[in-house]
Amino acid sequence: MRLLRHLLAAVLLAAAFAAIPTPARAATVVTYPGPAGAPTTSRYSVSVEGRSSFVYTSGLGAFTNFSFGGGPVVVTVTTSVDSTSPVLRPRAAAVRVTRTAPRTFRFTIPVAGQYSFELSPDTDANPPLFLFANPLETNAPTGNTSTTRYVGPGVWTVDPSGQIVPGAAGTGGTYSVPAGTRLYLAGGAILRGKIQIGSDTEGGPGANGTAVTGRGIVDSTAVADHGRPVRINNSTGVTIDGPIFLGQKHWGVVARKSRMVTLRNIKVINWLDTDGTGTPDGIDVVASSDVEVDHVFVRSYDDAIAVKSSMSDDTWTGPSARIFVHDSVVFNGRAGNGLEIGRESSAPITDVAYQDIDIIHKLARSDPYARDAISIYVRDDGDVSDVNYTDVRVEECQERYLGFQVTGSGSLSDVTATDVTYAGAPMALPFVVTGNPAGVVDGVHFHGLRFNGGTTLVTRPSQLTYVTNGYATGVTFGP
Numbered sequence: 001m002r003l004l005r006h007l008l009a010a011v012l013l014a015a016a017f018a019a020i021p022t023p024a025r026a027a028t029v030v031t032y033p034g035p036a037g038a039p040t041t042s043r044y045s046v047s048v049e050g051r052s053s054f055v056y057t058s059g060l061g062a063f064t065n066f067s068f069g070g071g072p073v074v075v076t077v078t079t080s081v082d083s084t085s086p087v088l089r090p091r092a093a094a095v096r097v098t099r100t101a102p103r104t105f106r107f108t109i110p111v112a113g114q115y116s117f118e119l120s121p122d123t124d125a126n127p128p129l130f131l132f133a134n135p136l137e138t139n140a141p142t143g144n145t146s147t148t149r150y151v152g153p154g155v156w157t158v159d160p161s162g163q164i165v166p167g168a169a170g171t172g173g174t175y176s177v178p179a180g181t182r183l184y185l186a187g188g189a190i191l192r193g194k195i196q197i198g199s200d201t202e203g204g205p206g207a208n209g210t211a212v213t214g215r216g217i218v219d220s221t222a223v224a225d226h227g228r229p230v231r232i233n234n235s236t237g238v239t240i241d242g243p244i245f246l247g248q249k250h251w252g253v254v255a256r257k258s259r260m261v262t263l264r265n266i267k268v269i270n271w272l273d274t275d276g277t278g279t280p281d282g283i284d285v286v287a288s289s290d291v292e293v294d295h296v297f298v299r300s301y302d303d304a305i306a307v308k309s310s311m312s313d314d315t316w317t318g319p320s321a322r323i324f325v326h327d328s329v330v331f332n333g334r335a336g337n338g339l340e341i342g343r344e345s346s347a348p349i350t351d352v353a354y355q356d357i358d359i360i361h362k363l364a365r366s367d368p369y370a371r372d373a374i375s376i377y378v379r380d381d382g383d384v385s386d387v388n389y390t391d392v393r394v395e396e397c398q399e400r401y402l403g404f405q406v407t408g409s410g411s412l413s414d415v416t417a418t419d420v421t422y423a424g425a426p427m428a429l430p431f432v433v434t435g436n437p438a439g440v441v442d443g444v445h446f447h448g449l450r451f452n453g454g455t456t457l458v459t460r461p462s463q464l465t466y467v468t469n470g471y472a473t474g475v476t477f478g479p
Contacts, residue, residue: 027071028136032187032215035154037168044117044129045078054188055129056217058246059271060299060333061116063130065187065215065244067137072110077129079103083119090115090329090358092393109133114267114297114329116360121396123361128331132267132297134215134242141184148182151189151216158193168192172222179207185216185243192222198233202257202316206235213241220247226273227251227280232258240266247271249278252300256286256316267297271333281306281336287318287347293325303336304359309382310346319348319382326355332373334365337403339392341384342377345410349382355390364398372403372432374420378410378439389417397424403432406439406471413441419448426451431464435471443474 027049034040034054041057046064053064082103088095093115097107109115109131117129144150151164158173159165172193177183185191195218198206212230220229227250232238234257241264245253252270255261263283270280282298285291286308298304305325310317325339332338338359341349362373373394378384394401401422406412412435435441449458458464459477468475 027068027073029073030067030136030187032065033153035188035190037155038190043080043127046129046131047076049073058269059248060269060301061123061127061130063132063244063267063269065132065134067134067187067215068112069136072108073133074106074108075131077105077117079105079119081119081126085120087118088115089118089360089395090393091395092358113295116329116331130267130269130297130299132244134265137215137242140186140214147180148184151183151185151191151214153186153188155190156192157222158191164191164193171224172220174223177207177210177212180209182211182213185212185214185218187215189214189216191216191218194218194220194223194228195230196233197231197238198235198258200231200233202234204234206233206258207238208236210235210237211239211241212243213239215242217244217246220245225250227270227278229253229268232256232261234258236260238262239264242266244269247280249273249280251279251281251284253282254284254286255288255291256311257318258288259290261288261291262294263292263296264294265296268300270300270302272301278302279335282330284308285320285323286311286344287316287320288323289319289321291323293323294327296328298328299331299333301333301335303340304330304332304338306337306340307349307352308342308344309349310344310380312344314346317346319350320352321348321350323352324355325353325357328357330357330359332359332362334363335371337371337375338362338373338394339389340375340377341387342375343379345378345382345384345408346380347382349384351386353388353390354392355388357392359392359394360396362394362397362399370399372400373397373422374402376404376412376415378406378412379408381409383411383413385411385413387415389420392417392420394420394422397422397429400430400432404434404441404444405432406435406441409438411439411442413443415444417446417449419450420446421450421454423453424451426456426458426463427465429465430467432467433472433475434467434469437471439471441472441475444472444476446477448479449477
């Protein structure tokens, strides 16, 4: 009996301890002070768990960069103008913004990711604040080694000889990453220049087994042609993980005739040149295979994330295959498409998957209905096939919802879009699937296509402003 009483007492004591709530573990936060002379803005100031996070400016909005782990973090943003209707995108993150005082806002970020804080729907009049909330780094280097070129906090420039030197003097040059090595950019570092992996000559030597990592910034606006922050050429086994890439005028992060490339947690902001010209894409995969684009953010004036099989002049022509783009955020500008396959399509493109993507904006230019949130454009003689879109969310679209078009002699076949959701009404903007006498579309299937934020399921084309022709067959809509 005494033993039974002891056992009962032990059980009750254990239950009492179990009922005591365990204190929430505080998140670990790492912020990166901005180096002297870094471009900043008075429009926003940011703190993360009470720690100041430096705010940079760019041609398409402000941004701040920090890392955290071990729990959610509370972010406070103070602005130069007030708002009664701020939002944090992507909306799928379900983060509520609270106005705690005039021009002061607070919200909790639950997990690492890329976010856009917006004071109003007019992102031209009120440029957004991008929050690059990275996961914590592991085993980050602290200096140079035989296989690592370490770039610490501060401003650095690639000099005319291709060496990385301290300071902001002169025009930025090109740093070529040697095969088997890593370029590491610490948080708080700005590298003025651009990065090249492999020869810029088609068919030239590659730089296999290379990496560019860290939490720093590559500013290619400092080079003579104002752009092209990263080019991966003729190379195998390349990883780009973590940095921010700024550019103007030209394509941003580009892989050409390369294999086994991983682009992870990179952020690309690419805008028009100072004279208003250029084709500033975000990420372009050209004539490459086995490429993963994972947890990236792109704010571009032209195409955001594109898969191609040639350059516009038909150089670097070759097949693109096994391209997987997922868990990423796109803010697409006025001249291009959000998710693009083509237009350059002089060779086959096959086995491309876009999964769990948030297109938070697809802006319009002066000639509306010319570009799409989701686009396949077969302009040349390559065949495009085996393309899948899964869990793609389009928040704001000012041009066409979708355009699958063959205008050249190539073809488009075996395309499946599952659980694609638009915030707008189904008939508000065109939805285009067309071929031509020399190049047909055959086999495009939509499952769970929804509008009005997900409340309206489209199961027949009559629900849409649907544009098609007799050269597009086998197009179906279903639950």
